[in-house]
């Protein structure tokens with residue numbers, strides 16, 4: 070007698086816009102797939118996102134089936150005139166259309182569970198899950214709740230958060246359904262090799278007896294961090310090798326400026342718009358990271374245990390990046406530059422880390438103590454339990 074076939078596990082995943090929402094979702098999909106495969110079961114997945122978000126590119130590259138729904142960007146404002154701006158009104162009008170589209174996608178696909186990781190596209194899909202009575206798991210990456218996830222708090226069967234400190238910010242309705250999983254980090258990020266970074270990025274001029282600093286402003290780069298670095302670059306290159314991820318749009322201008330560096334310093338400097346597949350190896354090579362403090366980056370730096378100097382994006386929602394950075398600073402797991410940031414302050418924060426390997430190692434250990442490398446596995450536990458409980 071042939072064994073009865075186990076039907077594939079059906080997952081709808083939604084979320085995107087930025088890397089911060091997209092990569093945790095992708096990591097959860099891959100981890101779920103391996104878990105199911107080990108149990109002899111296949112995964113049928115559909116990602117619902119926006120055509121213009123990072124998720125459209127990522128799903129195409131990963132060959133994950135992808136559908137889009139109409140979305141309206143929800144802009145926060147305390148000013149009622151701004152809330153009623155033509156752009157906002159037009160976008161709000163798209164929300165019901167998006168919900169209707171999402172509802173027919175969910176009804177047709179009949180997922181065992183829906184995972185929403187934030188970004189405004191998650192709202193119509195999360196609401197559609199509720200309407201179609203499919204279990205919904207929401208994952209929040211940041212310490213303070215994003216707007217989309219706040220809107221889904223009532224609809225979610227489980228509300229997965231990245232840190233204990235988020236529990237206090239959850240709406241009453243979601244608190245008893247909350248679970249701390251951590252923020253999933255792409256597994257390959259944890260297994261890079263320093264020597265491969267030299268090869269992959271052509272860092273032949275790097276002096277491996279000196280520390281390497283990785284400067285990153287997030288996927289789009291940061292004009293503020295680029296400006297600060299430009300002011301201290303010769304000082305930095307006297308002491309270290311530097312990989313500077315500046316954002317694709319800023320690259321031509323910075324490349325012109327880099328051409329003026331003296332030849333002996335230029336060999337230890339690599340400028341790049343965006344770091345793709347080389348990121349794990351580059352992180353393995355880096356002794357010190359200078360970065361924004363978005364939730365994704367923080368999860369990676371702590372899971373790996375990296376010494377870092379964080380320059381939070383001041384205008385991030387609810388000053389969330391400053392909150393992330395301060396949290397690590399207080400734990401001795403990073404140096405955070407809060408308030409007005411000058412190149413002098415940045416230099417003062419980086420200098421002791423470059424001069425003293427013991428200090429770097431101590432900070433790296435404190436960072437590692439904050440990391441949750443098993444976050445993806447925990448989130449998958451929640452997805453499977455929700456699907457089974459339904």
Ligand SMILES: CC(=O)N[C@H]1[C@@H](OP(=O)(O)OP(=O)(O)OC[C@H]2O[C@@H](n3ccc(=O)[nH]c3=O)[C@H](O)[C@@H]2O)O[C@H](CO)[C@@H](O)[C@@H]1O
Nearest residue numbers: 087088089090210211287288314343344363364365366385
């Ligand atoms: C401007 C803004 O709204 N930022 C928010 C956005 O961050 P955003 O998505 O910009 O930044 P995150 O730090 O969360 O994630 C960036 C991701 O991109 C990767 N990366 C970056 C540069 C590069 O060249 N290559 C590369 O792969 C990083 O390693 C990381 O995995 O979502 C986060 C999570 O909800 C929030 O905490 C941030 O406040």
